[in-house]
Amino acid sequence: MQPILYYAILYPIIYIFPAYVANGAPVLFGGKKPLDMGMKFKGRPILGMHKTIRGTIAGLLSGSLVGYIESFALPYMLPVGIMLSAGAMFGDIFGSFLKRRMGIREGAKTLLLDQYPFLIFALLFAFPLGNQPALYGILFLFILTGAMHAFTNYAANRMKLKRVPW
Numbered sequence: 001m002q003p004i005l006y007y008a009i010l011y012p013i014i015y016i017f018p019a020y021v022a023n024g025a026p027v028l029f030g031g032k033k034p035l036d037m038g039m040k041f042k043g044r045p046i047l048g049m050h051k052t053i054r055g056t057i058a059g060l061l062s063g064s065l066v067g068y069i070e071s072f073a074l075p076y077m078l079p080v081g082i083m084l085s086a087g088a089m090f091g092d093i094f095g096s097f098l099k100r101r102m103g104i105r106e107g108a109k110t111l112l113l114d115q116y117p118f119l120i121f122a123l124l125f126a127f128p129l130g131n132q133p134a135l136y137g138i139l140f141l142f143i144l145t146g147a148m149h150a151f152t153n154y155a156a157n158r159m160k161l162k163r164v165p166w
Helices: 003-029 053-070 077-101 117-129 135-158
Strands: none
Touching: 003 053, 003 077, 003 117, 003 135, 053 077, 077 117, 117 135
16 A cells, blocks of 8 residues: 555544544434533523433443554554544534534534534544644545535434434
8 A cells, every 4th residue: 555545544544433433423322311401501502402411421432442442453542542532522512512602403504513523622632642644634534524424414314313414
């Protein structure tokens, strides 16, 4: 394999995979009690009914498990995977918090706030641990994330896992 393909495409995918899994797990395993316990801030939900305790825990555990599995080949991926998972969950929650402050209802399509907070915060949380992809690999991840977001949400909607296809 050409080194540029590894550093620009393959390694960034391997590196970010715990965050992708953490971000998707709540769709499969979430539900029940909302993370914000139904509380409101200035008359609006803090996060909304779609951010749940069970989904957050599922995201943290599943992403960390992926980091653990990857650590057999890349030993540094266990702590990185944990931080990527925590960052992904925080970023998704932060995006929901911003959307509620902006008066955007749950499930409404929102450019950028739907796709990227989980990725940005995952990268930021794991940054102090090192081993992150090169800049061109991170740029690739932003492109891939946009495409994957559209595809996975459409597929989840078709499988009746999500109410809306975005």
